Amino acid sequence: MTQVVIASKGIEKHYQMGEQQVKALKGINVAIYQGDFVAVMGPSGSGKSTFMNMLGCLDSPSAGNITLKGTDVTHLKAAELAEIRNRYIGFVFQQFNLLPRTTALDNVMLPLLYTNIGRAEAIKRASECLTLVGLGSRMDHHPSQLSGGQQQRVAIARALVNKPAIILADEPTGALDTETGLEIMALFQQLHKQGTTLVLVTHEPDIAAFASRQLVFRDGLLLSDRNSEPEDAGNALQHFRQTRLAEALT
Amino acid sequence: MNFLMLISVAWVALKVNLLRSILTMLGIIIGVAAVIIMLALGSGARYEVDQQIKSLGGNVFIISSRLRFMGGAQQASGGQSLTEMDALAIESQIPQVTVAAPTVQSSGQVIYGNMNWAPSILGVDNKIYQAQSWSIAEGRTFSDSELSSAGRVAVIGQTVKHELFGASDALGQTIRINKIPVTIIGVLNGKGQNTQGNDQDDLVFMPIDTVRKRISGITLSSPKAVRSIIVQVADERDMGLVEQEMDALLRQRLRTTANDQPFRIRNLSEMVETRAQTMQIFNGLLAAVASVSLLVGGIGIMNIMLVSVTERTREIGLRMAVGAKPADIMRQFLIEAVLLCALGGALGLSLAVAVTWSVEHFLRYTAIIQPEVVLMSIGFSALIGVFFGYYPAKKAAQLQPIEALRYE
Numbered sequence: 001m002t003q004v005v006i007a008s009k010g011i012e013k014h015y016q017m018g019e020q021q022v023k024a025l026k027g028i029n030v031a032i033y034q035g036d037f038v039a040v041m042g043p044s045g046s047g048k049s050t051f052m053n054m055l056g057c058l059d060s061p062s063a064g065n066i067t068l069k070g071t072d073v074t075h076l077k078a079a080e081l082a083e084i085r086n087r088y089i090g091f092v093f094q095q096f097n098l099l100p101r102t103t104a105l106d107n108v109m110l111p112l113l114y115t116n117i118g119r120a121e122a123i124k125r126a127s128e129c130l131t132l133v134g135l136g137s138r139m140d141h142h143p144s145q146l147s148g149g150q151q152q153r154v155a156i157a158r159a160l161v162n163k164p165a166i167i168l169a170d171e172p173t174g175a176l177d178t179e180t181g182l183e184i185m186a187l188f189q190q191l192h193k194q195g196t197t198l199v200l201v202t203h204e205p206d207i208a209a210f211a212s213r214q215l216v217f218r219d220g221l222l223l224s225d226r227n228s229e230p231e232d233a234g235n236a237l238q239h240f241r242q243t244r245l246a247e248a249l250t
Numbered sequence: 251m252n253f254l255m256l257i258s259v260a261w262v263a264l265k266v267n268l269l270r271s272i273l274t275m276l277g278i279i280i281g282v283a284a285v286i287i288m289l290a291l292g293s294g295a296r297y298e299v300d301q302q303i304k305s306l307g308g309n310v311f312i313i314s315s316r317l318r319f320m321g322g323a324q325q326a327s328g329g330q331s332l333t334e335m336d337a338l339a340i341e342s343q344i345p346q347v348t349v350a351a352p353t354v355q356s357s358g359q360v361i362y363g364n365m366n367w368a369p370s371i372l373g374v375d376n377k378i379y380q381a382q383s384w385s386i387a388e389g390r391t392f393s394d395s396e397l398s399s400a401g402r403v404a405v406i407g408q409t410v411k412h413e414l415f416g417a418s419d420a421l422g423q424t425i426r427i428n429k430i431p432v433t434i435i436g437v438l439n440g441k442g443q444n445t446q447g448n449d450q451d452d453l454v455f456m457p458i459d460t461v462r463k464r465i466s467g468i469t470l471s472s473p474k475a476v477r478s479i480i481v482q483v484a485d486e487r488d489m490g491l492v493e494q495e496m497d498a499l500l501r502q503r504l505r506t507t508a509n510d511q512p513f514r515i516r517n518l519s520e521m522v523e524t525r526a527q528t529m530q531i532f533n534g535l536l537a538a539v540a541s542v543s544l545l546v547g548g549i550g551i552m553n554i555m556l557v558s559v560t561e562r563t564r565e566i567g568l569r570m571a572v573g574a575k576p577a578d579i580m581r582q583f584l585i586e587a588v589l590l591c592a593l594g595g596a597l598g599l600s601l602a603v604a605v606t607w608s609v610e611h612f613l614r615y616t617a618i619i620q621p622e623v624v625l626m627s628i629g630f631s632a633l634i635g636v637f638f639g640y641y642p643a644k645k646a647a648q649l650q651p652i653e654a655l656r657y658e
Contacts, residue, residue: 086573
């Protein structure tokens with residue numbers, strides 16, 4: 001039996017919109033296991049992003065609870081949640097959210113600033129992560145000197161640098177063209193093969209197909225939860241390039 | 251995150267917006283510089299006053315006859331006037347008095363060759379040197395026979411010597427004072443300007459009888475009448491007592507009632523002190539105005555920190571997402587504000603040092619920067635950083651991570 005990394009039990013999220021109370025989540029029970037590659041799908045407004053924020057300990061549920069590695073994290077204070085995020089969770093965002101005018105290396109080191117890890121060790125770890133995502137030669141570049149795909153790789157390296165229990169990616173390919181998106185997905189699959197637990201939010205079924213488990217949300221409810229044989233992003237990338245070449249030649 | 255790293259993170263943030271940081275700092279720079287300069291000028295003025303009191307001696311009275319001097323003509327009011335005998339009486343009957351020097355004032359044209367000059371002319375005896383701390387630079391003081399026979403001799407101040415003789419020798423030269431030929435027998439050491447900017451060296455001493463009989467040429471109520479008596483007291487602590495005793499003695503001698511005031515007793519250092527206090531109040535006011543500009547500078551810091559927090563909302567969200575606690579965010583922005591203020595304070599101090607230096611060298615004012623003022627202003631500006639940086643930092647720390655991340 002594989003270990004549960006994060007589990008949500010009956011979580012709800014209510015927002016007060018003037019007079020009306022909006023329920024963004026209406027009782028979600030999900031367990032994410034060690035080594036999972038989960039795609040969270042659903043149209044906008046379905047509650048998938050809210051669910052993601054709960055998993056990432058960025059927000060607390062109105063009802064229900066969340067356990068991370070067996071610990072209930074539902075009612076922790078802001079500072080305690082920050083520590084949990086720092087230790088167990090790596091984030092990848094649609095808009096990369098890198099610090100401008102700051103080198104790739106310093107960006108990757110950012111989470112380590114909030115730990116006790118010394119600078120020398122932090123530099124060592126950050127360079128390892130950058131090398132892992134294929135940017136070993138661009139460590140001193142600023143975000144403005146990097147392409148979108150490269151910036152997202154820096155962000156992924158930043159998510160990896162704390163050796164988190166889980167990586168949460170919110171529409172990681174949303175701001176990228178198809179080819180670069182496929183490259184990023186191939187990188188995620190590679191990380192998954194190396195044992196990383198991944199959850200990614202997407203509304204594109206093509207992207208969700210690269211994950212091994214799909215959760216579909218609609219109107220604040222979990223519509224389906226199924227495992228599937230993932231498509232290979234490397235193959236898809238190759239196929240995409242061949243098709244494009246063929247189109248160019250005809 | 252250790253302290254050095256916090257500083258370097260803040261430094262990088264300030265450097266990214268270099269122009270903005272400098273402009274923001276300018277408020278603090280000007281405020282700190284203004285406060286330090288005002289306080290330095292105040293200390294300088296205080297120092298000057300102390301020096302002057304020291305040179306006057308805190309132990310000197312001037313008793314003046316209430317005689318009116320009109321166009322050089324001396325008219326007795328009520329007939330009573332102080333005389334040389336009063337001076338002698340004060341000196342001999344009040345034991346705390348070391349010396350009481352009688353003086354008569356006049357004015358007139360002093361001519362040497364084709365040069366002429368109008369200094370104040372004082373009729374004195376040799377007690378004046380002790381009473382007013384004068385000393386002879388060259389030559390000698392009056393001899394007894396010169397004093398008793400209204401000798402045509404003079405001791406001149408540095409300014410008079412400079413104006414009439416320039417660099418050449420004045421001793422033994424004959425000048426004409428109100429057409430009377432007078433031989434210069436001595437030159438005084440200079441005293442320079444007093445705090446009011448009056449030249450204290452622009453004077454001529456002559457024997458008291460010479461001035462009475464030959465220079466002013468007026469018939470006085472008494473042949474030994476004097477304009478004023480300069481009294482030196484041995485111990486400053488006896489000033490109050492001596493003043494009372496002199497008042498009583500002179501009233502008795504002049505046979506005056508309590509209502510009649512034929513003379514006036516003034517304590518010179520008290521006068522200087524009073525003026526100094528007015529000046530001090532004025533200086534304090536200026537420093538207060540200057541600290542208002544420091545306050546305005548602080549508000550500028552707050553303003554820019556608020557802008558900075560808003561601008562960097564996403565950065566704050568990201569930092570929180572990757573593990574920054576509210577306290578970390580708070581510290582980051584607080585240190586930025588304090589760094590901004592402390593740098594401003596240091597630059598303001600340098601500016602103040604430069605300005606006081608120029609004021610001292612080009613305007614010849616005394617300005618003294620007290621070490622505690624330096625510490626105080628730097629400390630105070632850092633405090634302003636904490637005070638005005640607190641609210642924006644608090645605002646940053648209270649941001650919700652998801653909302654901050656989503657902020658456009």
